[in-house]
Amino acid sequence: MELSRLPGFLLRRGVKAAIVVLAIVVCNFFLIHAAPGDPASVIAGQSGAADERFLAQLREQFGLDKPLYVQLWIYLKGVLTLDLGFSHRQQIPVWTLIADRLPATLLLTGAAFVLAVGAGVTLGTLAARRVGSWADSIITVIALTFYATPLFWVGLMLVLFFSVWLEWLPSFGMATVGVELHGIDAVLDVGKHLILPAATLGLFYLAVYARLTRATMLEVADQDFVKTARAKGVPEGQVVRRHVLRNALLPVITFAGIQAGQLIGGSILVETVFAWPGIGRLAFDALLARDYAVLLGVFFCTSVMVVLFNLVTDLLYAVVDPRVEVQG
């Protein structure tokens, strides 16, 4: 990659990305408003008593009495100044809600991501090096099992095993509540709460990476340049690392890019099962309550993440495989 091309590349991609995100925002806006019901009717439906004045008051307060295009215009103006609006239902700015929840989700999905990529690539490499051996069979079977099992079931079984039977790990929440913990104790406490949800979320991807790595490594291992490397006496470890693995990584990076794009939005199920106070559940609750601003805000963040990670993936290609050139 020629460094001189980079600024132009980033600029072109940045402009494209901004257009894509804006289009997504507009699409989301109409999609959400197409769902029957609005926040006011949800609140009326949950309040046990209501009259028409109550509904009218809420709609006026939420700005729902304005025509849709006016509401869209107000929202777009906000987004362009990075103001994601206000959750009238909760009486809190959307940014605050998202910022409160973001660390929890990033911690969970980040941990799952590291687990999945780290363990997945390692296991895949191991299996490929000893293809046909018992280790390969075991890894393949494990990977297939995790690949085929639904997430929520894995979660429930892990809870049953580690929380209910062994009583080793807490079954829900992000930290022990009602006890003052400081320093290392607080970190360890969060760590204990993190293990089960991160494992649940990570196992599926772990399986994907393991299978992907194994398959591509086997493919690359047969190629002429690997044979040449061996023939000229490069040590086996170096052959695997520098010649095979590095060339086998491209599909893994592609997939990691996709998974990283889902870091924010991909964990609704796990957050629900483990009562993890993250973005996924914020979005889910907002959907049920028709809390438009919050939902649009989460969508906005997710789409920015996806666009961002696509860009990073493209750059990484070029780093790993110098033959690939970045192009706007």
Next chain:
Amino acid sequence: MTVSRRGFMAAAASAPVLMTVQQGLAQGVAPRRGGTLQMMLTPEPPVLQIGVNQQGPTLAAAPKMFQGLLTFSPTLEPQPLLAKSWTISEDGKEYVFSLQENVKWHDGRAFTADDVVFSIMKFHMELSPRARAIFTLIETCEARDPHTVRIVLKQAFQPFLLMFDATAAAIVAKHLFDGQDYRTAPAVQRPVGTGPFRFTEWQRGNFVRMDRFDDYWKQGQPYLDTVIYRIIPDSQSRRLALESGQVLLSQASDIEPFDIPQLRQRPNLEVNTNGWEYFSPLSWIELNHRVKPLDDARVRRAMSMAIDRNFIINRLWFGVGKPATGPVASTTRFYDANAKIAAFNVQQANALLDQAGFPRNAQGVRFTLKHIPLPYGEIWTRLSEYLRQAMRQIGVALDLESTDAGSWARRVGNWEYETTINFVYQFGDPTLGVERTYVSSNIQRVTFTNTGGYSNPQVDALFQAARSAAVAAERQRAFSEVQKILVEDVPQIWLTELAFPTIYDKKVRNVITTGLGPSKSFDDVFIAG
């Protein structure tokens, strides 16, 4: 007389609770200071300022921080809270409340009669449809001195006192709301009340924490240091949290009914279904009378007769709750046990439909109705699936359409449904919680009004008579009469008197002592050592 018999039965029903407390005391378990009570709250409420939000979870959690003038026993007798005593004039128009002295708000300011007047005449009048409907009857509401409130009504209104529980009209601090938009005032985010626990922290999606208010006006109370509500969205995770002792108390719909039998087996857990007397939720198939043939009383009666309500209670709710016998729940005042809907009888139901002129077609179907299950959890889907089966036996095909809470509320509110399920609180008195579903003056485009569109001048007149009569006996006559008409007319197909189990570790004491179940202040709750 009906009232006293009902009172006796309710007292008998609550006896086991009192006995556990007394047994506890007899074994030397004096209230113990200290400890943290972890509970659950489902679903997470949007705000905890009672009045601004009136959803079930808010009504459960907020009374720890906010109090009403009164609270109510399981037999719905008023009991003093912020009002230490009260008098009602002979003609039933003038109410004088003497307030507790030395009551402080959580921010240290003194609580006075001005706060009460503000709460009633401004705060709830503006915010709460339920309070508004009643408080418009008030002619004057004044602070006679800092500890006396005098209210004069335009006309006698017998159920008036029922409006003074914290869940109906909690007293809020005038100095934090007056002159502001009540919905957006800063106090909404950091609630300040007079209750035994003050708001400390709310991590959204995670937990709400309230700590002991040291200046609470009841000497030596509350016993607990901290109450915490955990937010756990998945029902199986909630059950697990309770079983493993990570939380000590579940309430309302936290636990799915099909999990209750297993929880009853746990020796350390108490499953208590008392404490719903004030709300007395009644469930029914909500019919839209604008849809043919639901405007035909014979059709409605036949559909009602095709339902085995004992099956619903025993097999779906696992024994929690009771079959409904009419529009008024048996725990609500003025319930008439003589007015009963026709018993379960599929044969007669079929005969009735034959007579009414709805023959079966080649597939055995008389007519098809759309049906929206209530989107509040798995149990309601199961109920609708049972109903589809029951209706098939009389040749009525129910077409189930799933929705979520937003669509449900919108469609019911806009009358865009044929049949659905609904359940509605009765608030202790038919005038407060029953009338609204049946009188034609309350046909509105919003949920919990007469959305079905039933209209019967006789019913309107009787509810009006019961509303304006000052004497209980006179009201009973009107209510008995209207119950007799309604069980024949079946404007909605009543299913069950719902009860929700409060499930808690047996070392938690004094949990259910009033007619408001877990929605009480918890100042007397303690964790035995």
